[in-house]
Amino acid sequence: MEKKNLERELNVYLANLNVLYTKLHNYHWNVSGLGFFELHTQYENFYNQTSLDLDQVAEVLLSLGYTPMASMKEYLSVATIKEREAKKISTKDSVKEVSEDFKVMLKSSKEILELAEEEKVQAVIDMAAAFIGNYEKTLWMLRAYLD
Numbered sequence: 001m002e003k004k005n006l007e008r009e010l011n012v013y014l015a016n017l018n019v020l021y022t023k024l025h026n027y028h029w030n031v032s033g034l035g036f037f038e039l040h041t042q043y044e045n046f047y048n049q050t051s052l053d054l055d056q057v058a059e060v061l062l063s064l065g066y067t068p069m070a071s072m073k074e075y076l077s078v079a080t081i082k083e084r085e086a087k088k089i090s091t092k093d094s095v096k097e098v099s100e101d102f103k104v105m106l107k108s109s110k111e112i113l114e115l116a117e118e119e120k121v122q123a124v125i126d127m128a129a130a131f132i133g134n135y136e137k138t139l140w141m142l143r144a145y146l147d
Helices: 006-030 036-065 071-080 091-119 122-147
Strands: none
Touching: 006 036, 006 071, 006 091, 036 091, 036 122, 091 122
């Protein structure tokens, strides 16, 4: 098995954030049904936060002397989060799909934290720990929304 590399994993994370950013717009525009007003606003909050996160990841890559991916072609070639067709989706189904993507991001954040701890890269440790806390809280809120 190939040894995980911090630069590669951060770029995969960046790619996933970019795909997620687009998907969150898709949900924002195409969600329909009971709870629309709440979710329409919440998806905007999510994509605004994702925009900040992707900028932070890219800048951390640069600060470490790495080159962040910066094209859709590159993102789609490595992203583990998949695009979603632009079509209407119910509020409940959209929350389930967003939750699955956030679980991917949480798992990836934990893997990056572990790599950063092994390599003693404090900026990445701090960033990944913050991402973990954010995704854990958000996933709890999404579960509560579905109850």
